Amino acid sequence: MLILALDTATTDLVTGLVDTEISAAYDAVVPGTRGHNEQLMPTIMALLDDHATTLADLDGIVVGHGPGPFTGLRVGMVTAQALGQALRIPVHGVSSLDAIATRHSADNLLVTTDARRREVYWASYQAGRRSAGPGVVRPENLEPPHPVDAVVVPQRLVVKLPSHLQDLETVELSPRAAGLVAVADLAQAPEPLSPEYLRRPDAVPPPEPKRSAALPPLKKEARP
Structure with missing residues (x-):
């Protein structure tokens, strides 16, 4: 194929x-x-x-x-x-x-990517299988649920990690x-595509403008 x-x-x-x-x-x-x-x-x-x-x-x-x-x-x-x-x-x-995790040989691995807004997306892996995540968190608050041997992380964010993670092998992938x-099951019929945003988009509807106190109050519509 x-x-x-x-x-x-x-x-x-x-x-x-x-x-x-x-x-x-x-x-x-x-x-x-x-x-x-x-x-x-x-x-x-x-x-x-x-x-x-x-x-x-x-x-x-x-x-x-x-x-x-x-x-x-x-x-x-x-x-x-x-x-x-x-x-x-x-x-x-x-x-x-999961695709990133295949590029590293560590048995206990933490994979992160830049989520912007001073946060990272993360997941942890044991023996090549995802054991926790995905999630989104500030890098300084990142605590994998099990000990890890290496961290995949954008290099500019290494200094933001907790000190015990900074001391491990770090690589950007x-x-x-x-x-x-x-990591795809090509033998099975694909499921509908569903993006993982893990949080709301940056764009939000604008708030309704406040009504000036100088204006007369709105009349309530009479119910039939």
Whole structure:
């Protein structure tokens, strides 16, 4: 099977092709970008061209469903869903944190990504399986439910962690195509895509304007 893998849950724009028949993965990653919306489809098309492949050759799509910021997740998941419908191929949603965890060999691992608003998304893993999370918390309040040997964390946030976590091995990682496909159950029919925001979007409805005290009170409508 030839699988297109996508993830827009972090500042890295992650795309890749995975050939499950020969266990080969090819990544095209745009690091540290906020332009997911403008860059995603051009990056996908360039990836396909580089490997003499077209959209019609794809057998399925795997997309990270977060946790992540509202706008970033929406770009990746809407694109994956639209491609899946147009090509009539299955689209599998997977945890972006689970995909990241596949890139580290520690038996007891804590994985975090930048949630902005001075917070991080997190999940902990034992022997390659998620044992807790996902959740969102300020990095200084992060306390995994079991001892960990290593922490995946954006490097600029290491100093925000509790001191006992700062003393461990720390590394910054984002998802890759092989990991995204590895945590997907391609043998099962995909469930409906459901993004993990873990909190409300930044945008909120504006409050109703206050009525000036100088204005006469509103008359109540008489009930019939």
